[in-house]
Amino acid sequence: MSEHSTPSKQVLVVGGGYAGALAANRLRMRPDVDITLINPRPTFVDRVRLHQYVAGTGGVEVDFGTLLAEQVRLVVDRAARIDTATRTVALASGSTLDYDYLIYAVGSTGGTAAVLGADEFACSPAEFEDAHRLRTRLDELPLDSPVTVVGGGLTGIEAAAELAERGRSVTLICGTAPAPTFSTFARRSIVKWLSRHGVDVLENATVAEVEPDAVVLADGVRRPSAVTIWASGFGVPDLARASGLRTDALGRLLTDETLTSLDDDRIVAAGDAAAPSGHPLRMSSYAAGPLGAQAVDTVLSRLAGTTPAPLSVAFSGACVSLGRRRGIRQLARKDDVAVNVYIGGRAGAAIKELTCRLGVAKIRREARKPGSVVWPKGGTRPEAPAAPARGVPSS
Template identity: 70%
Template structure:
């Protein structure tokens, strides 16, 4: 009798969904997807959802292979000795392999008052709260967005285009991952739409009705949005597995845990060789595919492929009618070339749609995903204590 291999995929984001569908390349693999929500969250649209200009959830039934079992629950511990995933409901799921794809969330702010009075936009629940609070505010009420990265820019731009009075507090350079030309384009767009950009000063306190900067100035803020930094869930550390300083699961270059070869990581929660790639939808899909390929290789008794993925730029929306498509080298360093305006917006909308379409295509035809390669080369052994040395610049976290 042929053995059925039980694989638990923890996390139904871009990486987890892609991995779950791809694992169906073999009929003898029983795949269970564990996710705390009953619908897929298209996170790159959360700023639209919060601003009231779009939706950010998709029915799982339209995206999963029919052979994938969905369990709506939260994993609380991976018991490696018993080979079981323990759930918040009290259930226990046995496994032969685990794909660890828990994703990322908003970083807990250390700034006084931020946890109490600022609203993050990194998850569906917080984005819904932000949407509700915006609906309760008069249009002229001042809103502050803290964080000058891509998420902060997109949120500020979406609100400004809706007629909100917005201050964008960068705490440093606006859009630091983009080229100088791309940054100038964004700065001009924000200025034309009335967004006050504060680059030099940092927010040191958030009050119910204001934000305080380190230069001593105070700005009125009826609502403060926090988009400064990302964190990851603590499941790996809670399960006794080795993690990096942020809590991402430490793996080798096949995405296999340095502690247990039956646990494979993907997406924002993976730290291959202690050198994680930038947190992004662009990376999550290929990492999910490679995690599935590693599991399938181990089942087949063959050597798993090493991580091979390149980042080729980023795209930041500026409301509904403009965006910047920043091109980059394969190591994720920005080139001095970007596309802006309506053409950039069309490109951005295409990336939105492709994120979901690639997962759906993998459900219809497991193994179909292809991606750009050649952006990462790591040499030397990896361990939890001594990560390998990259031969190229590692992609920064977002």
């Protein structure tokens, strides 16, 4: 090192999902940054395809060697605690890593259920390990064994549709209506497809208990279920809370509008685990890319001594697959509120597949040309409660 050279800045990215992997590649926009990506798995999991993996119609693992630039160091381990005083991350293996800046991109997990027996007897399709166990369990069962999917969101619909198309006997239990954020016409199309493929859709139903071979509804009806798939809601890892950082009720890191932690301006959040101004964006691979890129831009602005730009992301809608040959592309306003326009059928399936491919393609694009990913801006979010002042503990 010459006497005039500047020491490299150490940036840790915690989490190698859509937001974290993209962020690690994008950090190469500045040459004096040493980049380390911490991920608990040696491979990238294409989570938007987990329902395919469960049904045996597609794979989800992608070699990080095909996604990350060679300048990104991959550490296969789990971050156990962030120490903001020493700027270190303690790993589950017992070692520690130093950082100058940290991008918090731990992603999301399956939701926990306050329903008797759900955690013990239901399976989740939200993470790879759980999805693998679920797939193994299904492979052991005859096709006509009753399968129950709890949750009428997009994850539940996709799981139910994929299994039904494979000949499974499926019941979908929805707390309200299937795909409640979609337009009325799109919801009708989804229910029609599910019914045509033998899925028993129960709307406005509540599960009171999950048993090893059944689900019990709130009205007392007991329905046989050889496998119960819990697809209701999401959670997040507890790393921020365990590290003494302020979070929202779900555990997402509380940040300002530049995605900077309210407690430490050396920590910047991205993806599903970020709660800007206490009001997070919808958990999705669509939002993960812009949030990962914005987090990097905030870090680079701070390194350059400039003021980071505030968060700006515009939505355009959402997709849901109905098996391998049909799908729905619901259009929406920039603020993510659905309009009465959707694209269905094979065209909807094609758009859904393109959307899935883009999640991985954007990461690879940043590996080839850091800073190349752009995204629609100008969307608004509903009013959120005022976030606590930075560095002031909430009562």
